[in-house]
Structure formats: structure tokens, C-alpha cells
Amino acid sequence: MHDTVKSLEAMIPALSSGTFNVDVFRKTGVFVVRNAVPRAVVEAWQDEWKSFYSAVLEKGRDVNRANPVSLNEQLPEGLAHMYREPVFATTLKPLMGEHIALYNHRFVIKDALSANKVFLHQDSCYHAGNSNKCSVFVAISAVNKDNGGMTFHVGSHALGSLGDAGEINPASFDVQWPTVTPELAPGDFVIMDSRLWHESGPNVSGIDRIMADMIIQPADDPTGQELICGEWQTDIFFSPKNITQHFVNSRILKIVKYEKELAQLKADAAHIAIGTTE
Ligand SMILES: O=C(O)CCC(=O)C(=O)O
Numbered sequence: 001m002h003d004t005v006k007s008l009e010a011m012i013p014a015l016s017s018g019t020f021n022v023d024v025f026r027k028t029g030v031f032v033v034r035n036a037v038p039r040a041v042v043e044a045w046q047d048e049w050k051s052f053y054s055a056v057l058e059k060g061r062d063v064n065r066a067n068p069v070s071l072n073e074q075l076p077e078g079l080a081h082m083y084r085e086p087v088f089a090t091t092l093k094p095l096m097g098e099h100i101a102l103y104n105h106r107f108v109i110k111d112a113l114s115a116n117k118v119f120l121h122q123d124s125c126y127h128a129g130n131s132n133k134c135s136v137f138v139a140i141s142a143v144n145k146d147n148g149g150m151t152f153h154v155g156s157h158a159l160g161s162l163g164d165a166g167e168i169n170p171a172s173f174d175v176q177w178p179t180v181t182p183e184l185a186p187g188d189f190v191i192m193d194s195r196l197w198h199e200s201g202p203n204v205s206g207i208d209r210i211m212a213d214m215i216i217q218p219a220d221d222p223t224g225q226e227l228i229c230g231e232w233q234t235d236i237f238f239s240p241k242n243i244t245q246h247f248v249n250s251r252i253l254k255i256v257k258y259e260k261e262l263a264q265l266k267a268d269a270a271h272i273a274i275g276t277t278e
């Protein structure tokens with residue numbers, strides 16, 4: 001076994017604590033901060049989620065076809081700015097410095113409409129801007145293996161971006177990273193380097209798994225959406241939304257083009273099969 005892996009295994013008990021340990025995080029790429037959000041704030045978020053779920057989502061939500069766990073619907077005011085809660089800036093300063101910004105805030109949920117597993121991947125290949133981003137996953141519900149809690153491949157961020165986007169085959173590497181699947185209580189949060197490999201199993205318990213996923217980065221990144229603390233360290237910005245507008249040609253544009261062509265070919269073939277060539 002690689003010495004790196006041995007030392008990562010020894011570090012696993014230290015990656016979950018009431019206080020963030022930045023030295024451990026730099027090596028593991030994942031850290032669980034327990035019980036650090038004020039109780040009243042967590043309860044307010046849970047109440048907001050419950051009313052939002054019963055008022056809007058329960059009637060049938062617009063399930064994201066590309067990634068079913070990623071909620072499409074606009075969050076209510078009480079959940080749309082969770083990243084402003086001071087504990088997140090305070091926690092991340094040892095890692096990111098005094099100037100911190102938001103890249104994206106969304107919810108990732110596993111309810112009856114999105115109970116399936118999420119394949120092993122890293123997020124960095126889907127991001128624009130600099131690569132020193134972190135997700136902060138905040139548990140709104142209880143999270144465990146049975147309701148589709150996430151599994152993290154400890155230390156895998158050290159490989160950087162893998163150069164393509166999709167499902168990783170971990171057996172294809174010489175190194176086998178240790179894994180952790182932390183159980184979370186509401187209010188616990190996981191800090192994850194966006195290069196870290198992660199996945200999640202199906203929700204088999206039927207108890208909804210609800211988490212916020214706030215992607216946070218230093219404020220010198222031109223893709224910053226909102227300042228969280230300090231001051232902007234850049235005066236040049238571009239939006240990661242609708243990124244294909246900035247390309248003459250690209251992988252995404254090619255996929256869109258091929259999918260259209262394929263749909264047309266299928267439609268033509270169906271016409272020929274029923275003898276209605278026009
Ligand atoms: O919600 C999950 O279990 C994982 C979601 C995820 O990793 C993603 O959407 O990038």
C-alpha cells in the first residue's frame with residue numbers, strides 16, 4: 001500500500017470535528033464540521049424546507065434530467081442565501097483567506113423522484129474559473145447510508161482534474177483511496193474540495209435526504225456570484241451560466257448538435273418504416 005494511503009487512513013478519525021482542521025483538510029480533501037451552525041438557524045432552515053416542499057415541490061417537481069438530485073426549482077427567500085450565515089466564512093478563512101465569494105448555491109435532494117445512486121465523479125470538470133473551489137454540503141435532514149448519504153474518496157483531490165467529465169473507474173488507478181460515508185445530523189456540514197471523487201448510493205429508507213450544496217471560492221475568481229466576506233480581489237467577471245455562448249465550437253455544442261441529428265435520423269427512420277416518406 002502507498003505510504004500516502006496509509007497516512008490518509010490514519011487521518012480519517014480526524015476529519016470529523018466541531019472545529020475545522022485545515023491541515024487535515026488539505027490532505028484529505030473532505031472534512032465534516034459538526035454542530036457549528038446555531039440550533040435556531042438550522043431549525044428555521046428545516047421549517048422553510050418543509051413549507052417549500054409541501055407548497056411547491058410535493059405537487060410534482062421538474063426533475064432535472066441531466067442530474068435528478070440537483071433541484072431545479074427556485075429556492076424560497078429563507079433558503080436562497082444560506083451561505084451568508086457567518087459560520088461558513090469564519091470556517092473557511094483558514095483555507096481561503098479573508099476574501100471569499102460564492103460560485104453557486106443549490107440543493108441536492110434524494111426524495112421519491114430522485115432516489116437513485118449518483119455515480120463516482122469529481123465536480124471540477126463541470127466548473128468555470130479557478131480550480132480551488134469547495135462544496136459546502138449542509139445537512140437539512142438526517143443523512144446516512146440508507147437514505148443515500150455521500151461517499152468520499154479520501155485524498156483523491158491530489159490527482160487534480162482528470163481531463164474528462166463522467167463516471168470514474170477507480171480500479172483503473174494504481175492507488176486505491178480510502179472511503180468515508182459520514183452520517184450527518186441536521187446542521188452538520190461537509191467541506192469538499194471540488195476535485196475530490198464522490199458518489200452516493202440509492203435512498204432505500206424512503207426518508208428524504210436533503211442537503212444544500214454551496215460552492216465557495218476565493219474572491220479573486222472571475223466567476224464569483226456574490227461576495228461572502230472581505231472584498232473583491234478582481235474587477236473582471238464572467239458568468240459560468242450558459243457557458244456555450246463563449247465558444248465557437250465545444251464538446252457541449254457538439255453533443256447538442258449530435259443529439260439533434262440523432263433525433264432527426266430516428267424520426268426519418270420511423271417515417272420510412274411506416275412508408276410515409278415525404
Ligand atoms: O446528491 C448527491 O448525492 C451527489 C450530488 C453530486 O455530487 C453532484 O450533483 O455533483
Ligand SMILES: [Fe+2]
Pocket residue numbers: 121122123198
Ligand atoms: Fe458532485
